[in-house]
Structure formats: structure tokens, C-alpha cells
Amino acid sequence: MALEELPLSRGFTLLEPGPVVLVTTSDGKRDNVMTITWTMVLDFSPTFAIKTGPWNYSYAALSESKECVLAIPTVDLIDKVIGIGTCSGLDTDKFEALGLTRTPARLVRPPLLPDCLANIECRVVDILDPYGIVVLEGIAACIDRDRQERRMLHAVGDGTFLVDGETIDRRAAMRSKLPPGL
Amino acid sequence: MALEELPLSRGFTLLEPGPVVLVTTSDGKRDNVMTITWTMVLDFSPTFAIKTGPWNYSYAALSESKECVLAIPTVDLIDKVIGIGTCSGLDTDKFEALGLTRTPARLVRPPLLPDCLANIECRVVDILDPYGIVVLEGIAACIDRDRQERRMLHAVGDGTFLVDGETIDRRAAMRSKLPPGL
Numbered sequence: 001m002a003l004e005e006l007p008l009s010r011g012f013t014l015l016e017p018g019p020v021v022l023v024t025t026s027d028g029k030r031d032n033v034m035t036i037t038w039t040m041v042l043d044f045s046p047t048f049a050i051k052t053g054p055w056n057y058s059y060a061a062l063s064e065s066k067e068c069v070l071a072i073p074t075v076d077l078i079d080k081v082i083g084i085g086t087c088s089g090l091d092t093d094k095f096e097a098l099g100l101t102r103t104p105a106r107l108v109r110p111p112l113l114p115d116c117l118a119n120i121e122c123r124v125v126d127i128l129d130p131y132g133i134v135v136l137e138g139i140a141a142c143i144d145r146d147r148q149e150r151r152m153l154h155a156v157g158d159g160t161f162l163v164d165g166e167t168i169d170r171r172a173a174m175r176s177k178l179p180p181g182l
Numbered sequence: 183m184a185l186e187e188l189p190l191s192r193g194f195t196l197l198e199p200g201p202v203v204l205v206t207t208s209d210g211k212r213d214n215v216m217t218i219t220w221t222m223v224l225d226f227s228p229t230f231a232i233k234t235g236p237w238n239y240s241y242a243a244l245s246e247s248k249e250c251v252l253a254i255p256t257v258d259l260i261d262k263v264i265g266i267g268t269c270s271g272l273d274t275d276k277f278e279a280l281g282l283t284r285t286p287a288r289l290v291r292p293p294l295l296p297d298c299l300a301n302i303e304c305r306v307v308d309i310l311d312p313y314g315i316v317v318l319e320g321i322a323a324c325i326d327r328d329r330q331e332r333r334m335l336h337a338v339g340d341g342t343f344l345v346d347g348e349t350i351d352r353r354a355a356m357r358s359k360l361p362p363g364l
Contacts, residue, residue, distance in 0.1 A: 017344050040231060086358055128310055131310070157223070
């Protein structure tokens with residue numbers, strides 16, 4: 001594992017395919033992590049939206065510290081992803097319980113998850129009530145370029161998960177719609 | 183092709199995996215359709231968020247009529263998906279130009295796309311400025327259960343697309359987190 005900086009201009013490409021995401025937070029005393037699948041890209045800068053609320057123990061730390069890390073797990077991590085999503089930081093140290101490695105981020109207090117394919121350090125810029133939409137600005141991104149397993153997970157929402165299959169290249173046809181430099 | 187009603191309680195499972203989506207609209211005189219990938223589930227009822235704005239010709243019809251259909255295309259439709267995404271309803275009848283079949287929806291004026299895997303009829307319930315987040319309530323859903331090709335597309339954002347691969351079943355482990363009856 002070797003996390004390398006990823007230009008922020010490519011940060012949105014980590015979330016645009018709609019993968020399951022792990023969100024780390026810190027309340028100043030303890031780190032926590034949650035699994036979410038309700039995310040959206042808002043712009044190329046990059047800005048993201050995630051849906052969460054007080055029913056997630058992480059929400060208090062997220063809304064008060066106004067920082068988080070979005071980490072993108074791959075298929076080999078599915079059991080940890082589900083473990084993180086089915087217990088609560090209220091009564092569990094998920095890092096210890098699930099044997100999760102963490103490492104300091106560059107610009108925010110919540111940790112990076114170096115076992116994931118990529119991590120995006122984010123600041124909370126707005127919370128849109130009553131929808132529970134948290135608007136995040138990505139301020140640093142890194143990716144593990146040496147990783148062999150790169151297939152992401154997509155939650156269906158019924159307890160099944162789709163795994164990335166083949167890649168289709170339509171760069172030529174899409175050229176007019178891509179942001180400059182991508 | 184035979185579209186069957188899908189219970190609304192399962193509607194969110196069509197968008198949760200993060201597929202490329204086609205959005206049909208109608209301004210009362212003409213139908214239009216756009217390709218979007220910036221979408222998110224907001225709740226199980228189902229409520230969805232999509233990001234769009236005045237730079238999309240469809241936006242005027244969407245914000246004024248307050249109706250649309252979200253259709254989920256599959257990999258065999260990739261060239262139509264890209265064709266829809268790289269021309270504008272301003273100067274093109276996309277249905278004619280791309281040979282797209284449409285059929286009347288049940289509760290809204292924008293048409294269904296029966297060649298897609300599934301369609302969700304929606305009402306606009308809010309538009310969150312300045313973020314260009316359109317909040318949609320799904321009010322009817324249908325799916326083509328006979329369709330052989332069911333693999334959805336996920337845009338990476340750089341002109342490449344990921345296709346659904348294998349499905350992993352974790353229903354047993356996820357039971358405590360699934361909405362009742364799913």
C-alpha cells in the first residue's frame with residue numbers, strides 16, 4: 001500500500017461511479033467510521049453531497065468538527081464494509097473491533113484508511129435541512145496506484161452488492177463533455 | 183419488452199447502485215431527454231436528489247412542469263446514452279435523432295423509455311439553491327422483468343464507464359439495516 005496524491009481535479013471521478021463509501025470522522029477524542037451509499041457529485045471542484053443525519057452516531061462529529069474523509073473500499077473489503085455498517089460508534093471502537101488500519105490525513109483530523117483504493121479529505125461547507133444533505137468540499141485526495149484489486153462495490157439496497165465489471169472507453173465520443181485537462 | 187409495475191418501496195434500489203440515468207421531461211409541447219450521473223437516494227419513500235441546472239436545456243421543462251421520469255439504461259444502450267448526453271434538446275429532437283422509443287407514463291406527462299431496464303415517474307418537490315439540487319419524489323415505478331441484459335453503466339467521469347459485474351449476496355449480514363419488507 002502506497003497512497004499517492006491525486007490531483008483534486010480528478011477527485012470527482014472517485015465518487016461519480018456511485019461506489020459504497022466509508023466516512024471517517026473525529027470528535028477530537030475518538031475516531032469513528034461509517035458506511036454510506038447515498039452520495040452524489042455536485043461539481044468538478046470537487047464538491048460532494050452525502051445524505052446522513054442524527055440516526056448515524058458519526059453525524060454529531062461530522063456536523064460539529066465539519067471535517068471528514070471519504071474512503072473508497074474495494075470488493076476484497078466487503079466484510080469490513082458490512083461490519084462497519086452494522087455496528088455503531090456509540091458502543092464500539094470500530095477500528096479495533098474490525099482491525100481497520102488508519103493513518104493521519106494531511107489537512108483534516110479524521111484519519112485516512114490506507115487499505116482503501118482512495119481517500120478524499122473533506123470540509124463540511126453546508127448542511128441542507130430538512131433533507132439531511134451534507135455538502136462537502138474535497139480539499140485533498142490520494143490513491144493507491146499499486147493496488148491489484150481495484151473493483152469497487154455498489155450497494156443495491158436490498159443486502160446485495162454489485163461489483164465493478166468491465167470498463168468501456170468512450171473518451172473520444174465524450175470529449176466535448178469532459179472538464180478541461182481530464 | 184414488457185414493463186411491469188414495481189412496488190414503490192423497491193424504487194430506491196434502482197438508483198442506489200449509482201447507475202447512469204436518463205431523465206425525460208416535457209414542456210407541454212415537446213418531450214426531451216438528458217443523461218445524468220449525479221444522482222443520490224434521499225430516503226426509502228423513495229425520494230431522490232439529482233444535480234442539474236440551467237446549462238441543461240431540460241432544466242426549464244423540469245423546473246416549470248415539476249415532473250420527470252428517471253429511466254435506467256443498460257450496457258447495450260451505451261451509444262444512445264452517450265448520444266443523448268452529447269447533443270442538446272435546444273436544436274435536436276433526440277427521440278427522432280437517436281431512434282428512441284417512448285411510451286406514455288401513468289401519472290406524469292414526460293414519457294417512459296421502454297427500452298430501459300426500469301423507469302421511475304417523479305414529481306419535483308424542491309430545488310435547493312444555490313446547489314442546483316433537485317429533490318424528486320418517486321410516485322410510480324416499473325421494470326422490464328423479461329430483459330436479458332440487465333447490467334447497468336456507471337460513469338467514471340473521464341469518458342470511461344464501468345459495467346456491472348458479479349453480484350454478492352450479503353442479505354443475511356445486512357438484515358438489521360434493511361427497510362421492512364424488502
